[in-house]
Amino acid sequence: MNKTLEKIHVAIADDHAMVREGLKQILELEDDIEVIAQASNGEEALDIAREKQPDVILMDINMPGMNGLQAIKEIKNEKVPSKIIVLTIHEDREYLFKTLHMGAEGYVLKDADPNILIEAIRSVNSGEAYIQGNMTKELIKEFKRITSNTKEKSEDSNLTSREKEVLALIAEGLINREIAKRLYISEKTVKNHVSNIFKKLNVTDRTQAAIYAYKNNITSQTTQDHL
Template sequence: MMKSKIKVLIADDHSLMRQGLKQILELEEDMEVIELAVDGEDAIKKSQQLKPHVILMDINMPKMNGIQALRRLKDMGLDSKIIMLTIHEDREYLFETINIGASGYVLKDAESSSLIKAIRDVHSGESYIHPSLAASLVKEFNKKGRLDDDEFKKERLTRREYEVLGLIAEGKNNKEIADTLFISEKTVKNHVSNIFKKIDVNDRTQAAIYAYKHNIKKI
């Protein structure tokens, strides 16, 4: 039986960007662009009607920007996973989108493969952070004091947990980590759960930021 496709809604106020993203995604057999939205209000209305699996949300849009739309959709309890599409100048807003509950962050000038990976990852329940955004996010966390420098947390990690955390920071999902370390996905999930508890974070994005901040790399 054929696996159901990932239904994607694209919200961007630039027609060329919307059409370009649509063409890229429709080359993938497991994805279907079900609608295009021109601003935040349009994205909310169409998302309520169509309930896409994944929403690609531009940050800067007229009427209602992507952050406002993200907040409204989360308040409504919509199950769609939301990936923020950003340009370099938007990085200051990323800290806010983490708190609201975005599942992914992709730069508009990133390789198409990064966007495809982000969509698949968030659809499967993972988070995705573009590696080049990590430094900016760490800076924002430091400024606002959301993650501390408690070395005790780092010392509580096992060698294997260090490896898993380093691979999370590289943007790898559980299957990719399992393949890299030659262990089962179930074992990876257990390690990830333990890591979250030990370093006191709630999701993979915060774990990746923690890893970058503390210079944790795969051993």
Template sequence: MKKVKVLIADDHALIREGLCKILNMQEMIEVVGEAEDGDQAVELALKHRPDVVLMDINMPGTNGIEATRSIKSQRPEIGVIALTIHDQEDYLFELIKSGVSGYVLKDISPDLLVQTIIGVSRGESFIHSTMTSKMFSEFNRLSSLSQRHTNSQGLTRREFDVLSLVAKGDNNRSIAKKLYISEKTVKNHLTNIFQKLGVDDRTQAAIHAVKSRMVEL
């Protein structure tokens, strides 16, 4: 039977070593590489073409969310499982949008982790049970927001997110951190927002958004 090839991406050497030992004990799994940051995760994923990547979220440089987007855009067949200590819903939704197939916490049992890896390699999805109710609550909230702001000035959902934070006074670095995107991406969104709203800068954009009730402070 063909083994499931796994790439481990985590900036903590101890965690990588522990995962390697656990997974290499499994007859159906083969660890093909280890990455200590997001950039290396992308590089090794494209080089080794694993079936599954175990992806930590918070890593230096390119974080796990950006790394996942990059991998999925170039190799959509690779399954990505977010393995993290965080059970906050904002991580979950950004990861789902980036293309992950699984979201598990680092206190997961070895047996369940192995089952999740094998399942994801077969095209299945898995979300940790503690996040399920939060996921549905947030999807309902987003659906409600979408109905209120559909096609507001022609902005996309992401552009609207950026505009909302601009109106609240966030700078580009803060926006990038909250939305798990790069500052360059924030600047590109702002350029599009200014064009669609017919304004010249972020101050005018914020004033326009508040006056037209596109956002609520």
């Protein structure tokens, strides 16, 4: 007898009804995701977080009344267990850092491929942080600025050549499916490599792994040079 698949319960907070409905239709094509509530502003998002405690809330920033930033602050202050992914048009370092500082677990742009959003939901639900690839680069730029006056000794992580290739592509912001295509391997093999990389580097998410790659100059070019 098959076990019932445990679904990730998602709430969508966006002031445009068509955006909410479009997202709902896309997400519910996945067997493990169910949209249980929708909100058109921050107040409604806060009420949903309190009453329904969805696993993941997709939170727009610009909404009338209480905006997404205020809603994130209130939800985190009240220690509601829901994870929050900011889903926004703002490709802006300031918003990225502000929402992460407030406690958001993810940051995805509205024009992202649906596969990116789906991977973000699954990653955040499993306890990882998820920053969309090109925004990860903004984090690395900030890291570079902060550490520009300190010299980091390269660490010996015992990564294999293949794991370094995968890590370099993680740092470029590629999702597992894209890495599999680039390296001509299966997505399952990529997942195994990513798991091994996290263990060896003692990190818990792709952003931390990307920062390690930057610190140790692990890039697609350097890995190709050694092949």
